[in-house]
Amino acid sequence: MKTVKQYLASDFEAVTEIIKEHLNPNEVLVNDKSYELFISGGKKIRPSFTLLVGKLGESDKFPDVLRASASLELIHMSSLVHDDIIDNSELRRGRATVYYEHGYLQAVNTGNYLLSTSLSLVSTIEHRALHEAFSKAIRDIIDGELFQLDHQFNAHQTMDDYYRKIYRKTALLIELSIKMGAYASNVDQRTLDVLLDYGYHIGMSFQIIDDCLDFIGNEKTLGKPKFSDLENGHYTLPVLILRNEDPDFRRKLEAFDGEEEQLEELIEGLLRSDAIDQAISISNSHIREALTAIEEIEEPIRKYLQEIAEKLSNRLN
Template sequence: MIRHKEFLASDFEEVKELIKESLDPNGIIVNDSSYELFQYGGKKIRPTFTLLVGRLGDRRLHDDVIRAGASLELIHMASLVHDDIIDDSKLRRGQDTVYYEHGYLQAVNTGNYLLSTSLELVSTIEHEKLHDAFSAAMKDIVSGELFQFDQQFNAEQTLDDYYKKIYRKTALLIELSIEMGAYAARVTDEELDSLLRYGYHIGMSFQIIDDCLDFTGDEKNLGKPKFSDLENGHYTLPVLLLRDSDPLFKEKLSAFREDRSIRDSLIGELLSSDAIRESIRISGGHIEEAKVAIKDIDEPIRTYLLQIAEKLANRLN
């Protein structure tokens, strides 16, 4: 069976070359750091959605789809740089972060450079709805980063607060990836509606699984230290579920802002509870909803989207 990476191999080469050309690595820290971040790897999940959805539309608009895919990867990279500043992170994908290696100002400039390069690429695509969707999403992504910062070490945040955070952090960008590919290739409104429902549920599931892996994964695959979400006061779904079911754990979580020495106790209680298992169940529900959403999408794109859903669902196995 052909996998989506093989199906899109030539498209990804075009995206890679366009990003290299746009970032222009030339010895300047901001340019070189930006391109190094791209080379470190990652799943490239966002341009994957853009390129797949673009195959449903007008192939004569292929160059616009490539530009859209490259722009989405650049936005994602920028969000990682800014996240590393917020979290005071030393490692990203096993490498020193821009923030740790070059300092605060260079990291801010690198993130902004990636965003401005993304905007430059998008500006060459002639489609009013695409530009409207892009600008609205940028506003929501930035406000999401600020909201995440405001919620650090907040033991009283609600589950709705958490879902709002992960929507803006992950699901929104996956939805935008789909929307950009659809507009760039002039996909029908009916197909776009189905694909956006798929993108929402895939994005929510993806982030919930990431949040579980912060407790159960290994650092080599994570590309960052284990337990870093809790360490940085980002209370994810397993933590909030246990908080709501265990009053003693809730008391400890409230004390954690001032007393970081109880970190290991919090982790031990969480790992011995059912909170991670329940989080995985919730993630699985989103995967099933995603599959249903694309039941009428044309082949082979439907099959490739289902493959991605299955792969994401199995990351914890």
């Protein structure tokens, strides 16, 4: 049987053409940077979900699924540009970020341009529930970005605060990807509910793994410097686990204000502990829940959803 990449190859060619048509470089900085971000790659996970779910519905609706898939990739790209502003990031996918290279104003404009292009694509799909889900998700994603900004260097945030952040940062967009594919192709509600359960757990696992990779990943693979979350005051699951278990680490975290010496002490404490292993275990439990949720989804879609889940969980190896 084909891999998911092979199975969706022709569909992604069509999605790519749709995006290129809307991001045609024209020597205007915002357009050109948006196009560069698109062609620089990325896993294209979210549009993969839209395409796979769309194949469970009515085949004559698939052109709408393709446009929905393209819009999801654009909104994801928009969120990356805005994240780079919040995180003061120098690199994205191994390249200088728009924010680092051209400043705050151009980065904001680029993110907004990608978002408005995504909205333009969505408007061509005639489906009220799809439009409502899309607009609500955008609002919730922005709320999540503001919530993350408000909690920078907050050593007293709760685990619930962390899970709320990563849900809005990652799981919500994966759920939206599934909804878009389902609504665009008229997938039945029972199937959609099952797929949303899968999407929630995949999204939570995906972000927890990302948070672990910030400590133990390869910078070339990550496309950004290691330890950047901690350095920027974004306290992820391994940090919060160790904070709750180790009073000395907690005191150091409460005193942390971004100084390099303080950062090194925190990193050293984390790498000596088993907090990252505990976080990985929580991520793996979400993967198991995701796989259980789709046991009754028809083949070959179930097989490809399983493949994506397994690939995501293996990123740490």
